Structure formats: C-alpha cells, structure tokens
Amino acid sequence: MIPQAVIFDIGNVLIEWQPERYYDRVIGEEARRAMFAEVDLHGMNDHVDRGGDFRETIYDWAERHPQWADAIRMWHDNWLELATPRIDHSVRLLRALRANGVPVFALTNFGIGTWAVATPEFDFLSEFDRTYVSARMGVIKPEPEIYAQVEADCGIPPQALLFTDDKPDNIAAANARGWLTHLFTGSEGWAQRLVVEGLLTNEQAR
Structure with a gap:
C-alpha cells in the first residue's frame, strides 16, 4: 500500500535544532556542559512545548538559576540562532x-x-x-x-x-x-x- x-x-x-552547538559558540563548551548538567534546559523546553508561555517559562528558569541567568535567557531572546x-x-x-x-x-x-x-x-x-x-x-x-x-x-x-x-x-x-x-x-x-x-x-x- x-x-x-x-x-x-x-x-x-x-x-x-542543536542548542548545545549555539551555547558552545557563545559561552564555550566547558561552560555549556556545566550548565546543561546543572539545569534541565530540555525539560524547560518540554514545558514550552506543552503550552507554557515562552518568555515566562524561560525567564522563570533563569531566576531559579541566577548563576546561569544570562545564558538561559538567550534560549528565549536568541531562539532563532538555536533553531538554524x-x-x-x-x-x-x-x-x-x-x-x-x-x-x-x-x-x-x-x-x-x-x-x-x-x-x-x-x-x-x-x-x-x-x-x-x-x-x-x-x-x-x-x-x-x-x-x-x-x-x-x-x-x-x-x-x-x-x-x-x-x-x-x-x-x-x-x-x-x-x-x-x-x-x-x-x-x-x-x-x-x-x-x-x-x-x-x-x-x-x-
């Protein structure tokens, strides 16, 4: 058939769709590995994919992890650079x-x-x-x-x-x-x- x-x-x-590649470029591979090990960024993205507000979800994750806040907010602010x-x-x-x-x-x-x-x-x-x-x-x-x-x-x-x-x-x-x-x-x-x-x-x- x-x-x-x-x-x-x-x-x-x-x-x-390679967020890790983007972060390797902007913060370096070592920092990216540390951030992804500490912060469930793909889980954060799943929340958005289930219908969570895009900006609110990302910025809330950033507030929870102040040591990575600037980098986490890039997931929202520079999203097209992650998806390319x-x-x-x-x-x-x-x-x-x-x-x-x-x-x-x-x-x-x-x-x-x-x-x-x-x-x-x-x-x-x-x-x-x-x-x-x-x-x-x-x-x-x-x-x-x-x-x-x-x-x-x-x-x-x-x-x-x-x-x-x-x-x-x-x-x-x-x-x-x-x-x-x-x-x-x-x-x-x-x-x-x-x-x-x-x-x-x-x-x-x-």
Whole structure:
C-alpha cells in the first residue's frame, strides 16, 4: 500500500535544532556542559512545548538559576540562532511530495511562542496540509495521545501514515500505533525511503 499521507517532524528533520552547538559558540563548551548538567534546559523546553508561555517559562528558569541567568535567557531572546539552519534537501522533499499531490502533515513538539517566532522565518512551515503542534494539542511526543489526536483529526488509517522523526522514542511510539515510520538520520536516507514507498521518483528525490 502506498502511504496516503506523509508526516514530518520539524526539529532536526526540516530545521536543525542543536542548542548545545549555539551555547558552545557563545559561552564555550566547558561552560555549556556545566550548565546543561546543572539545569534541565530540555525539560524547560518540554514545558514550552506543552503550552507554557515562552518568555515566562524561560525567564522563570533563569531566576531559579541566577548563576546561569544570562545564558538561559538567550534560549528565549536568541531562539532563532538555536533553531538554524533549515535543512534544504528536506524542504525540497516536502515540496516535491506536495507537487505530486501527496498530503503532507507536520507533527512537532513546538511551543506557541516559538511557533510564532519560527513561522515568519521559515516559509515552508505554512505549506503543510495539516499542522499538529504539541502546544496547541496539550500533549507532546512520544505520548500516545498525540498520535491518537492526529489519527482522529485526519481520518487516515494508521497503516497508511508514513512518519519521519529523528528521535527513536517518537518513532517507537508511532510504530506501536501501526504507523509506517522512518528514523531520520539524514535527508538522503529519507529521500530514498520516499522513492521506495512509490511517492517520489529518483529525480524528484534529489
């Protein structure tokens, strides 16, 4: 069966999301390692992705950790520098699928505030046929409820959904619901999977 829809994660699939790389550049790797060991910054980000206010959440974390306050606030103030660059080949694949008439969805752990920052910067974020943003849904990957909400909304059988994500836990949760999945480790592998599934030709997948 050829998949009836393709679902993209965004972070590290369409946009590079490497906060550690940003902090290595601005405060140095040694300081970054110390800060990330002491402060649960990815947990902070999960709170935003569940619907917490972007600025309020980050600035509250900064107040709790005054020795790292300036650096933590950068997560809010310089967010676009953490979420860059776009992965151009993946964007081309997204557009090639749409040109072939394949419905393309996004399923992403993203905050309301961060989404508002990202969408003017990355034009392709407005090109999905359906967009599932965790903060709007009140649940994040890999919790089963987020996948159930996608299924209920789109009405496509799980076995006809092809989903790519860079995190094994998110892929495992989708597999458990019967979705077709691809663990994203680079755009070339994803391109070949789309060819194998009959969704793109080799030429279209370049």
